[in-house]
Ligand code: HEM
C-alpha cells in the first residue's frame with residue numbers, strides 16, 4: 456500500500472502549492488467550474504465516473520465549459536455536432552504538445568521535440584502500419600495467433616477436454632503474446648519469461664492512470680522498478696537478436712539510431728511505449744468483442760455463418776493441424792462481424808481526445824457559438840457521451856450487433872437533433888491524433904474471432920452482469936471491473952508434435 460501514502464504526500468504537496476494558482480473567467484470564455492476543492496477541483500468525481508460528472512456539468516452549464524481537474528483547467532466540448540470544428544482547428548490546437556508532456560512521464564523517454572526531426576519521422580513511420588503494409592502484418596499475426604492458440608488449447612486432460620479460464624485472463628494471454636511477437640519478432644525468451652513479462656505489464660498498466668494524472672514515478676517505487684524491468688526487455692542489444700520483427704519496428708529502430716545522444720535505455724523506453732499503445736487497448740477490446748458475441752446467441756450464429764460463407768467452409772470445422780489463411784478481401788467482407796466489433800467498441804470505449812492551444816484564439820464551434828481560448832489551454836472531446844446518447848443510439852446500453860448495418864451494408868447515417876453527424880464512432884480518436892494502428896487492430900480482432908469460432912467451442916459460465924472499470928475513464932477501452940469465467944475446448948484437436 457505504499458502507493459497510497461505516496462499519492463497522499465503528493466496531493467498534499469500540490470494542495471499547498473495550489474493556493475496561488477487560480478484562474479478567473481475572462482470575457483468570451485466558456486463557463487468556469489472550479490468545484491469546492493482547491494487544486495483538485497472535480498478530480499475525484501471524474502476519477503469515479505467521468506461520464507456522469509460531465510453529463511451533470513453539461514446539463515447545468517451547456518455544451519462547452521471549463522472544469523478544474525487535478526490542477527488542470529480542461530475545456531470540454533460536449534456537442535458532437537461541434538466535434539468537426541475542434542478537429543479542424545489543427546493549426547491552433549495541437550495534439551503532440553500534449554503527448555510530448557504525457558509520454559515521457561509515463562514511459563520514461565525524453566520529449567521528442569528535443570530531437571530535431573524525430574517527431575516528424577516517427578509520424579511518417581506510422582504508414583508502415585496500414586495500406587500496402589497491412590496484409591503482411593496481418594498474415595504474420597494470424598500465423599502467430601494459430602501457434603499461440605494451439606498451445607493454449609492443448610489440454611492436460613487429453614484432446615477435446617474442456618478447460619476453464621477467466622475470459623479476460625484468456626484474452627490478455629493471447630493478445631499480449633501474439634501482438635508482442637508480431638510487432639517485435641520472435642524472442643529468445645522462454646514461454647515462462649514471457650509470462651513474467653506479461654505479469655509486469657499488467658502491474659504497470661494497473662498503475663497507468665496515476666502516471667497519466669502526473670503522479671511522479673519516483674513516488675511509486677514498485678511501479679518504477681517494474682517499468683525499469685519492462686524497459687530493459689527492449690534493450691537494443693536484446694532486440695538485435697529477435698527474429699523477424701515488423702517493418703514498423705525495424706524502421707523505428709533506424710530512426711532512433713540517428714540520434715546518438717539518445718541512450719540505449721531511452722531507445723528501449725520508446726519501444727516499450729509502442730508495446731503499451733499496441734496492446735493496452737487491444738486486450739480489453741478483444742475481451743468485449745468476444746464477451747458480447749458469446750452473450751448473444753443470434754449474434755454468434757450470424758457471425759459464425761458469415762465467416763463460413765466468406766471462407767467457403769460450409770459445415771467444416773478446422774483442426775489446429777490444418778493451415779488456414781485469410782486474405783484482406785475476405786476480412787473486408789465480414790460486415791456482420793465488423794458491425795458487432797464496432798458495437799462492442801462503442802459500448803466499452805472511454806477515450807478522451809485532447810488538444811493544447813498554441814496561441815490565444817477564438818474557437819468557432821457553429822454559426823452562433825465561439826469561445827476565446829488562451830495559449831496553453833487544454834481542450835477535450837469525450838466521445839463516450841456521444842456513444843451513450845439515446846438520440847443517436849436508441850437504448851444505448853443494449854448490445855445490438857447489427858446496429859452499424861443497413862441492408863447488410865455499413866450504415867453511414869447517424870442523426871442527432873435530426874441532423875446527420877460527421878463523427879458518430881470514435882474509439883480511435885480523431886484528426887491528427889487518430890490511432891495509426893486502427894486498421895491493424897481491427898484486422899487482429901477479426902482474425903481472433905475467426906480462429907476462435909472456427910477452431911473451438913467456447914461458452915460463458917453463469918455470472919453477474921459486468922460493469923466497466925470507470926476508474927480508467929479517458930484512457931481508452933475500459934476493462935470490466937471483474938473477470939468472467941468461461942470454458943473452452945478445441946474441436947477436432949489432433950495431438951501431435
Ligand atoms: C482496439 C485497439 C486500439 C484502440 C481502441 C486504440 C486507440 C487509440 C487512441 C484513442 C489513440 C489516440 C490517443 C489520443 O488521442 O490521445 C491511439 C494512439 C496510438 N495507437 Fe492505438 N489503439 C488500438 C490499437 C493499436 C495498435 C494495435 C497499435 C499498433 C500496432 C496502435 C498504435 C498506436 C500508436 C503508435 C499511437 C500513438 C499515435 C501518435 O503518437 O500520434 N494502436 N490509439
Ligand SMILES: *[C@@H]1O[C@H](CO)[C@@H](O)[C@H](O)[C@H]1NC(C)=O
Nearest residue numbers: 790793794797859865866880
Ligand atoms: C466500423 O468502424 C470503422 C471505424 O472505426 C469504420 O471504418 C467502419 O466502416 C465501421 N463498420 C461498420 C460496419 O460500421
